[in-house]
Amino acid sequence: MNASTGEADVVLSRVRKSFGAVVAVDDVSLSIARGSIVSLLGPSGCGKTTTLRLVAGFERPDAGEVSIRGARVNDVPPYRRDFGMVFQSYALFPHLTVADNVGFGLRMRHVPREERRRLVAEALALVKLEGFADRQPRQLSGGQQQRVALARAIVFKPAVLLLDEPLGALDKMLREEMQVELRQLQQRLAITTVFVTHDQEEALTLSDRVAVMRGGRIEQVGAPREIYERPATEFVAGFLGASNFLDAEVAEPGRVRVGGAGFDVPGAAGVPGTRLRLAVRPERVVLSPDGGEGLEATLRDVIFRGSTVHFYLESAIGPLLAYRQNEDGGDRGLRPGQRVRCSWSPGSAVVVAPLGDATR
Amino acid sequence: MSARGRLFGWGILLVPLAVSVALFVGPLAQLFMISLREPSSTELYGTGWTLANYTQLAEDDFIARIVWRTMWTSFLVLGCALAIGYPVAWRIARMPPRKRSLVLLALLFPLMVSNVVRAYGWVAILGRRGVVNTTLQQAGVIDFPMALLFTPEAVVMGLLTILLPYMVISIANALATLDPRYEEAAASLGAGPIRSFIHVVFPLSAPGVASGALLVFLLTLSAYVTITLLGGPRSKLLVSLVYDSVVAFQWPQAAALAFVLLALALATCGLILAVLRPGRVQGGAR
Amino acid sequence: MSAIPGERAERVGRAITATATVVAFFLVFAPILIVLVTAFSPTEYFVFPPPGLSLRWFEEFFRLDNMRAAFVLSLQVALVSASVAALLGTLAALALARRGGWVAGLLQGLFLAPLVFPTIILGLALLLFYRSVGMPALPGLMLAHAVIGAPYCFRSVYGGLQSLDPALEEAGASLGAGPLRSFFLVTLPLVWPTMLAGWLFAFIVSFGELNTAIFLTGPGTTTLPIEIFSYLQFQGSQLVIAAASALQVAMIVVMVAAIERVVGIGRIVRSR
Numbered sequence: 001m002n003a004s005t006g007e008a009d010v011v012l013s014r015v016r017k018s019f020g021a022v023v024a025v026d027d028v029s030l031s032i033a034r035g036s037i038v039s040l041l042g043p044s045g046c047g048k049t050t051t052l053r054l055v056a057g058f059e060r061p062d063a064g065e066v067s068i069r070g071a072r073v074n075d076v077p078p079y080r081r082d083f084g085m086v087f088q089s090y091a092l093f094p095h096l097t098v099a100d101n102v103g104f105g106l107r108m109r110h111v112p113r114e115e116r117r118r119l120v121a122e123a124l125a126l127v128k129l130e131g132f133a134d135r136q137p138r139q140l141s142g143g144q145q146q147r148v149a150l151a152r153a154i155v156f157k158p159a160v161l162l163l164d165e166p167l168g169a170l171d172k173m174l175r176e177e178m179q180v181e182l183r184q185l186q187q188r189l190a191i192t193t194v195f196v197t198h199d200q201e202e203a204l205t206l207s208d209r210v211a212v213m214r215g216g217r218i219e220q221v222g223a224p225r226e227i228y229e230r231p232a233t234e235f236v237a238g239f240l241g242a243s244n245f246l247d248a249e250v251a252e253p254g255r256v257r258v259g260g261a262g263f264d265v266p267g268a269a270g271v272p273g274t275r276l277r278l279a280v281r282p283e284r285v286v287l288s289p290d291g292g293e294g295l296e297a298t299l300r301d302v303i304f305r306g307s308t309v310h311f312y313l314e315s316a317i318g319p320l321l322a323y324r325q326n327e328d329g330g331d332r333g334l335r336p337g338q339r340v341r342c343s344w345s346p347g348s349a350v351v352v353a354p355l356g357d358a359t360r
Numbered sequence: 361m362s363a364r365g366r367l368f369g370w371g372i373l374l375v376p377l378a379v380s381v382a383l384f385v386g387p388l389a390q391l392f393m394i395s396l397r398e399p400s401s402t403e404l405y406g407t408g409w410t411l412a413n414y415t416q417l418a419e420d421d422f423i424a425r426i427v428w429r430t431m432w433t434s435f436l437v438l439g440c441a442l443a444i445g446y447p448v449a450w451r452i453a454r455m456p457p458r459k460r461s462l463v464l465l466a467l468l469f470p471l472m473v474s475n476v477v478r479a480y481g482w483v484a485i486l487g488r489r490g491v492v493n494t495t496l497q498q499a500g501v502i503d504f505p506m507a508l509l510f511t512p513e514a515v516v517m518g519l520l521t522i523l524l525p526y527m528v529i530s531i532a533n534a535l536a537t538l539d540p541r542y543e544e545a546a547a548s549l550g551a552g553p554i555r556s557f558i559h560v561v562f563p564l565s566a567p568g569v570a571s572g573a574l575l576v577f578l579l580t581l582s583a584y585v586t587i588t589l590l591g592g593p594r595s596k597l598l599v600s601l602v603y604d605s606v607v608a609f610q611w612p613q614a615a616a617l618a619f620v621l622l623a624l625a626l627a628t629c630g631l632i633l634a635v636l637r638p639g640r641v642q643g644g645a646r
Numbered sequence: 647m648s649a650i651p652g653e654r655a656e657r658v659g660r661a662i663t664a665t666a667t668v669v670a671f672f673l674v675f676a677p678i679l680i681v682l683v684t685a686f687s688p689t690e691y692f693v694f695p696p697p698g699l700s701l702r703w704f705e706e707f708f709r710l711d712n713m714r715a716a717f718v719l720s721l722q723v724a725l726v727s728a729s730v731a732a733l734l735g736t737l738a739a740l741a742l743a744r745r746g747g748w749v750a751g752l753l754q755g756l757f758l759a760p761l762v763f764p765t766i767i768l769g770l771a772l773l774l775f776y777r778s779v780g781m782p783a784l785p786g787l788m789l790a791h792a793v794i795g796a797p798y799c800f801r802s803v804y805g806g807l808q809s810l811d812p813a814l815e816e817a818g819a820s821l822g823a824g825p826l827r828s829f830f831l832v833t834l835p836l837v838w839p840t841m842l843a844g845w846l847f848a849f850i851v852s853f854g855e856l857n858t859a860i861f862l863t864g865p866g867t868t869t870l871p872i873e874i875f876s877y878l879q880f881q882g883s884q885l886v887i888a889a890a891s892a893l894q895v896a897m898i899v900v901m902v903a904a905i906e907r908v909v910g911i912g913r914i915v916r917s918r
Contacts, residue, residue, distance in 0.1 A: 079548075478677045
């Protein structure tokens with residue numbers, strides 16, 4: 001649980017939801033500050049969508065409390081909660097025009113027609129779809145439909161904006177473009193936003209905070225940089241970007257032995273001999289010629305990936321992966337079969353809770 | 361596909377097409393022609409061409425009354441079928457798929473029982489010595505049997521027997537394929553159950569409602585046996601007049617009546633489609 | 647549909663739905679149930695509820711020459727017309743399935759038209775047509791029922807063909823099968839259940855059909871539904887009608903069970 005900065009717009013407190021024998025959301029607590037954007041990140045089946053639907057009110061919690069703007073909403077049906085939602089399939093009403101779709105929420109709130117028209121035009125301009133008011137949803141491309149869905153969700157200025165894998169159906173380039181636009185829009189409107197995604201890049205790009213979920217629980221919550229650099233568990237480390245996982249032994253507090261080599265790891269604590277799991281990002285692994293300090297390894301393969309070069313290594317304690325930025329178009333004379341030494345700066349290795357541990 | 365394959369493809373169309381033209385389109389065209397002929401007492405029709413068969417109908421008060429009765433009976437049946445059928449279809453659409461298929465199959469079964477059998481069922485229920493009357497008499501509620509048959513109400517009930525399953529199945533299929541996300545989207549925008557239904561669910565079920573309505577209406581117009589058995593000689597509808605003309609060998613008149621019936625059917629179908637506008641909802645299903 | 651917390655509107659909605667269901671159930675099934683119950687009544691006149699069970703009306707039914715003849719004739723007509731309908735429907739479906747364009751759409755409409763077209767008008771048209779070309783009664787009736795039944799077969803086989811993976815026939819072609827062999831060796835084995843289902847539908851429709859039969863039958867060629875209708879109109883022994891009706895219903899049950907076995911529940915319902 002995080003101490004929230006500023007007023008919390010959405011609070012989930014020890015929420016639990018099961019479907020038959022399956023526990024989809026298991027004792028989840030999360031607090032989302034006003035105006036911030038939080039993503040629920042995890043693989044399919046981790047409970048992120050269910051959590052979102054609990055906030056929306058499409059599911060009722062079996063235990064725990066859901067609050068919006070300080071008020072308990074467990075028993076409040078969705079159409080009485082103040083939120084806007086963008087669905088994965090957009091769910092634009094096919095029998096209504098774009099303008100009628102966007103204005104639907106306003107109409108439900110009895111906003112008079114003239115003002116409705118004005119607000120709809122504003123919202124469409126905000127998502128860069130001026131002039132599309134009289135089109136039918138089926139005439140629009142996927143990206144355009146997505147913008148309409150967004151306009152529809154924000155036009156009535158809800159307290160909370162919920163997004164369920166909003167960019168999943170778009171191709172890569174469009175997705176990246178929309179990520180930037182979405183962030184700009186959210187910042188401009190300063191609307192509290194929760195969104196669900198399985199794409200870690202998206203989560204890192206868009207969010208103020210990321211909640212990584214697995215098996216119905218939140219494994220870690222934090223700012224993108226924080227959870228990337230300091231993952232608490234092996235799962236989080238592995239889910240956000242690639243990671244090398246190494247078994248190490250404590251030599252003394254702050255120092256470990258990995259496969260015969262010694263490394264300074266500030267977070268390493270415990271009695272000498274304690275076994276630890278370390279996570280090291282491939283971009284932090286430095287390769288030096290054989291005979292120096294560091295972990296012994298043999299270079300198995302060198303793969304050119306455009307902006308980066310990947311080095312696949314085999315060491316005494318298992319395979320390793322190292323990245324290097326493609327600064328000079330070459331591989332610095334490193335050839336498969338060569339013996340090298342791997343090392344990293346003291347802050348680069350993080351102690352993580354191994355997979356299979358109960359996390360809290 | 362090879363040229364020979366393509367030829368084969370269109371070639372096998374010839375037989376059913378020929379049959380369709382010879383036994384469907386052709387005879388109907390001939391019927392239309394006959395409706396424009398003068399009547400004859402010896403042949404099928406006389407030698408001259410005339411519009412009198414139609415103009416006579418337009419000037420006939422009796423015909424006008426029958427047409428009026430036919431139309432409002434049909435709309436009444438349609439209204440009842442919709443009012444009763446939609447809630448039932450709604451409930452069925454919410455069932456899990458397996459149960460839903462079973463229920464729809466159960467509804468399909470009465471459709472295949474001949475209309476005359478079902479009309480007889482109503483005779484057995486509403487007749488003077490039928491279920492209703494004998495039960496009420498035995499219970500002492502009435503002394504003499506009530507005349508329940510040969511009333512417009514009996515006709516409506518008999519027609520609903522036949523037509524409800526069509527309406528229910530049609531709407532249930534449309535509702536079942538509706539993406540639940542639409543209802544959720546409506547709720548997220550502030551629409552409660554009632555408004556969600558009016559503004560989103562019902563319009564999106566329009567194709568099912570339309571096809572059900574068209575079917576119901578068309579079948580009502582031509583349900584001769586039910587109308588005759590349950591309505592009796594005093595509740596004649598347009599279709600009964602067609603039959604009467606045939607029995608009296610008034611072929612051109614029968615033909616003209618038939619096409620008036622057809623014209624009314626098509627006009628009303630057009631009206632139903634214009635009101636419901638099912639074409640709006642493309643891509644509304646999952 | 648999703649789980650949304652309850653509301654007063656929901657309760658009212660449920661009450662309406664429950665009422666409608668009861669009414670619908672009564673309207674749809676009551677007549678048939680009454681007929682079935684009456685068919686087993688031992689009494690002379692119509693008495694409800696019947697005091698016992700008896701098969702006397704079924705015996706009476708088979709004793710009456712005209713009833714028996716009508717039953718047999720109905721069977722004959724249904725068998726022949728269903729087979730012709732299946733042939734026509736299958737050919738049309740083969741020609742039009744997976745074919746786009748407005749011509750195909752138009753033809754599809756033509757083949758499906760008898761489903762919604764007022765059959766009484768078709769009956770009249772065929773009556774006059776047959777008179778003018780001198781068509782004998784029985785074949786004329788069979789052909790009429792074939793025309794009415796063909797759309798059911800068309801729809802059934804068409805649906806089956808649409809869901810057929812075109813890659814299968816392409817594979818057959820790549821292995822050397824011409825269109826005729828491809829049909830018999832690849833398409834037919836996969837699609838025959840829909841053909842059978844269509845045949846069964848056409849059979850049932852023909853067996854109970856009235857609107858064209860009423861014009862096209864006469865003394866000597868009377869189908870069972872027409873016989874029942876005449877009896878009802880002229881107040882014949884009503885309980886024999888119950889037996890006749892019960893037999894018709896029994897036949898339908900057998901046929902529907904057969905269809906279900908062959909094609910499966912889901913397919914029948916969706917193709918309706």
